[in-house]
Amino acid sequence: MGRRSRKRAANPIAPPVPRDESRTSAPVAAPPRPAPRTATYKSRREDAPQPAWAPFPLTELAILLSIVLLGVGFFTHDATRGVLLGGGFVLVTLSAGELALREHFSGYRSHSSLLAGICAVLAAVPVWLLPVPQELVLVVGAVAFFGGLALFRRAFMRRSGGVGFRA
Template sequence: MSRHNKSKRRRRVKSTAPQVPPRPPRRIDERPQRLNAPWHPFPLVELCVLAGIVCIVLGLFRTEDQGGRILLTLGLVLGSLGGLDTSMREHFAGYRSHTLVLAAFPAVATAALSAFAGLWLVAVVPLMLAVFALAFLALKRLWRRKTGVPA
């Protein structure tokens, strides 16, 4: 036999305060209509990413020749542009902050162009970091202005 007698439990006192009706759940994942691209019904970004994936796969099968490296590079660029498009539209509309991704784009582009131009690696890295820092600060300031968050 248990030592607690279940029939002698105290009952909770009912509150006389009015109950607040439950709020409808907020849907955070729903994107506002203003984020749709100008070419909205046409799946341009998805086709760009698909073409990038195909180019990457074809480039991986032809690694020995120059055409395979070009296909691989083209695939990486197309896939990156597909993600960059969505990131830019969401960031500039004030929907989600993509500051790091968007700041990395000009930094990587600067590093690639300066490396192809023949700049020494000792100069490429500080230049890339400076471009990244400037872009990060500018994009963060823009994001705060769009969302109304104080600095």
């Protein structure tokens, strides 16, 4: 079978006739302005916020030290085990929390859930130490988490130009 051909029109449409610009009194439209740069969902490495101690990798060294403390504490079975594990957990929480705060409030990446989780733990631990029912500890932690999540998300959207999250 051969290809079917379309029926062609008898009178093809003539190309448009160029207009004489000197006879028209309409103003010439200005070229369109480029659109303003909108916020993107992808963060770039060069936009990462620098800490005050920028050339010195203090945050990275603190995370490395906390990994070493956690590793040594995990494999140690004497009286210093609790101190090593506790120090490792506190140090990694502080250093990762500092990095998350810096990136979140500069609009680089959203860490709303992590920061809200830290707020929930900070709010629930003092209540846990009191002689109150454990359900109250859960309620205090949940209220702190969801309240912090809403506030941190709104703060990130303000800083990032309306983007709710960035990867």
